[in-house]
Amino acid sequence: MAIVHKSDIKITVSLDENRVPEKMEWTARDGGAANEEAKAMLLSLWDSEQQETVSIDLWTKEMPVDEMQKFFHQTLVGMTSTFRKATGDDKMADTMKDFCEYFAEHLNLTKK
Structure with a gap:
């Protein structure tokens, strides 16, 4: 089956001088979200080749x-x-x- 549409989810993380998250925003235009603030996120992606999960877990210091x-x-x-x-x-x-x-x-x- 051919890909007929691509959709992006963008996560922007602003860090302090020690590289600690201060602010996070996410955008998913197809979902109607633009620059929505978040205090925490857990992102897990499956690497089928390695048969393991790749994770990004972040939270702001204000959480x-x-x-x-x-x-x-x-x-x-x-x-x-x-x-x-x-x-x-x-x-x-x-x-x-x-x-x-x-x-x-x-x-x-x-x-x-």
């Missing part, structure tokens, strides 16, 4: 711990859903979901 905890929880919940859709492995996805619930409870992230 509060409580927001980082919520960010990780929501990321884990999203990964659980994606894992279920991608593999059809309901048993493992349910185990992952249980962990996400434990994670939220342990960090007091559950809404009361």
Whole structure:
């Protein structure tokens, strides 16, 4: 099948003098996003040739711990859903979901 369209996602990271992220912005024109601010990002790419994940994990020095905890929880919940859709492995996805619930409870992230 021929490629009929290409889409770019651009991430701009502004660093301080010690190369620590101070500001991050992302743009995805096809998604309607332009220069949206972010305090953290986790990017994982699969290298099929090496059979390993290449990761870029960044957060700004202004990212509060409580927001980082919520960010990780929501990321884990999203990964659980994606894992279920991608593999059809309901048993493992349910185990992952249980962990996400434990994670939220342990960090007091559950809404009361």
